[in-house]
Amino acid sequence: MDRLAVAVVGASGYTGAELLRLLVDHPRVTVAHVTAHRSAGQRLVELFPHLRGRPELEPLVCRAFDADEVAAAAKLAFLALPHGESVPAATALLERGLTVLDLSADFRLRDPDAYEAWYGPHPAKELLGRAVYGLPERHRRELAGARLVAVPGCYPTATILALAPLLDAGLIRADGIVVDAKSGVSGAGRSPTLATHFAEAGEGVRAYKVAEHRHTPEIEQELSLAARAEVTLTFTPHLLPMTRGILATCYALPADPSLPRAAYLDALRARYAGERFVAVVEQPPDTAHVRGGNRVHVGAWLDARAGRVIAMAAIDNLVKGAAGQALQAMNAALGFPEWTGLDAVGPFP
């Protein structure tokens, strides 16, 4: 069977490396082209020695991005670029007939006004309406045949998968939602910064971008669809001294406070029946149980005394929160079984 030639644009970053780790074992694609920015000209396996030993990856050299070169080599491109850099690359690649899966935030918001409020003016507003939000568990049908996929953010993936089924089922109220989420430092990308410096991040826990994190409108967009009402929520992300993982702990008001915990668990189980990557768990989810894999562990609790539902989800930010989800969305877009190349169980401990 012919393999589809794909490109990874931004292959020298963390999500780029994770895409390559997964793509090299995907039976229906071949990595034909990789690009980088400051690291252009370097061999991929020199940038990422953990990718050594695979004959498909050994010869690859990161090129500076050139849309014609990418189009000559590949039919589909993953963009693993910083926010703002994907719009020109995606526009040029779509014009050249490629399918584009973008891991940045550039195409995730449908409403241009919401985009402008959180990020500034969008240089290609017309593309916002064309992009499919690449969360297969919520948008599988729209993904079939999609040419431009906005791969969801890591915090939104965990939060939406924990809360949306409870909103779908009318079990929690659309108002009063609070999301307290924790991430490992790889969520900030490979470029060193003071905030992710070992000496500053290694032994403390802190919140950041309180009440202003740009994943807020993305979460609100998808939860509003589930609630069929406008959702405005409080989202507080925290940085934890670990490399990978996101744990989202979400608090909501029950629509009917007399319902037992089982009602919320049953709603999650019903919504995720048959979903390969989502497990409904009764014990609190742990990032160590999903590390390195495309799995999501979700659960729900009732704090009857305080009148709150607590929904939680754990994911690996680089896999289900980025590269794995991008492959799952690609599989859905191209009509491959969604778990193709993604079914491996992650390492533990």
Ligand SMILES: NC(=O)c1ccc[n+]([C@@H]2O[C@H](COP(=O)([O-])OP(=O)(O)OC[C@H]3O[C@@H](n4cnc5c(N)ncnc54)[C@H](OP(=O)(O)O)[C@@H]3O)[C@@H](O)[C@H]2O)c1
């Ligand atoms: N990290 C996560 O957990 C995560 C999860 C979900 C989504 N995302 C999103 O995925 C995207 C990539 O994230 P990442 O963590 O992989 O970032 P990263 O490690 O910082 O990598 C960024 C990549 O973009 C390239 N690049 C940097 N500046 C550029 C520019 N001006 N023009 C063109 N290319 C440029 C870099 O090349 P050089 O290194 O060669 O300069 C590198 O290949 C971001 O939009 C991020 O928000 C990340």
